[in-house]
Amino acid sequence: MSAGRGSAYLRAGVVSVRPVVRIVWRTLLVFAIVGAIAWALGRNAAVLVVQLLVLALLVFRASQSLRNPRQRIVLRGIRPRHFALALRVLAGVLIAVLMLLAPNTVLRWGWWESLGGTGNVIFAQSSHPAEWISRVALPILIVIALLVSLSLFALHEERAFRRGDEARGTGERLWRSLLFGLAHLVMGIPIGAALGLGVGGFGFSQAYRRRWRESGSRLQSVLESARVHLAYNLMLVSLVAATLIGAAFVHRSPAAGRGHAAPAAAAPRAGLGRASPRYASFTPPPTAKRTRGPAAASR
Numbered sequence: 001m002s003a004g005r006g007s008a009y010l011r012a013g014v015v016s017v018r019p020v021v022r023i024v025w026r027t028l029l030v031f032a033i034v035g036a037i038a039w040a041l042g043r044n045a046a047v048l049v050v051q052l053l054v055l056a057l058l059v060f061r062a063s064q065s066l067r068n069p070r071q072r073i074v075l076r077g078i079r080p081r082h083f084a085l086a087l088r089v090l091a092g093v094l095i096a097v098l099m100l101l102a103p104n105t106v107l108r109w110g111w112w113e114s115l116g117g118t119g120n121v122i123f124a125q126s127s128h129p130a131e132w133i134s135r136v137a138l139p140i141l142i143v144i145a146l147l148v149s150l151s152l153f154a155l156h157e158e159r160a161f162r163r164g165d166e167a168r169g170t171g172e173r174l175w176r177s178l179l180f181g182l183a184h185l186v187m188g189i190p191i192g193a194a195l196g197l198g199v200g201g202f203g204f205s206q207a208y209r210r211r212w213r214e215s216g217s218r219l220q221s222v223l224e225s226a227r228v229h230l231a232y233n234l235m236l237v238s239l240v241a242a243t244l245i246g247a248a249f250v251h252r253s254p255a256a257g258r259g260h261a262a263p264a265a266a267a268p269r270a271g272l273g274r275a276s277p278r279y280a281s282f283t284p285p286p287t288a289k290r291t292r293g294p295a296a297a298s299r
Helices: 003-012 018-041 043-067 069-076 080-101 132-161 170-187 191-215 218-252 254-274 277-282 293-298
Strands: none
Touching: 018 043, 018 170, 043 132, 069 132, 069 218, 080 191, 080 218, 132 170, 132 191, 132 218, 170 191, 191 218
């Protein structure tokens, strides 16, 4: 999300519903556009179109990130303490998301899954098991392009949502953290997951304020929260990448093919036990001793 949109949230006030209405409107607009594509081309084709668009956008942003000196500033200053704090933030987010998504309520709804995808638009995947390209190949390319541009994404979001937190009270920071989570609804994640991301927003706000007390500089505070945000994103993307790679090995494993062939191999053995006509040609022909004389024929 750009800094300009974040400043609009700043002007909206603490309890104004205008930011929420704006987020919902954008989410429904994206849902309508992708839904129209799904209606015209089918769900699998719509997922593929969205994946290609996301990949093109991320490649464009990655090319910009490689030329932007701000990315190097963020990356050069990252330290182990940022990962330690990000790990606690990630744990809080996962606990909140699991609690919100556990009951089968409207909080589990996301427009991306309703159109046949899984996860979200950034890690776009098809739920169709036969679409290996859409389930594994394209998501891996998307993750690679995303990794290149993660630092700029984190910096832009921190400038939009956290800059100025030194002058805000706890209630306003909680509200803005909730807006930070809800802004991710446009990516197609479930409502409960978006609400859970608000925990991460408040964790980044804490990192901003701690750095502000040490330096008194908004720039240094934004850079500090951006580095924690980047470490958080790197851990999250690593988990997703590991899942995608594991799915690729499982999908291409020859053991799966052998498992499907087992029922076919069991059918002939069952047929042989019944002396079915299909296997009558395998029975040995009667010998001369067995057919000799009327007594043998009667037996």
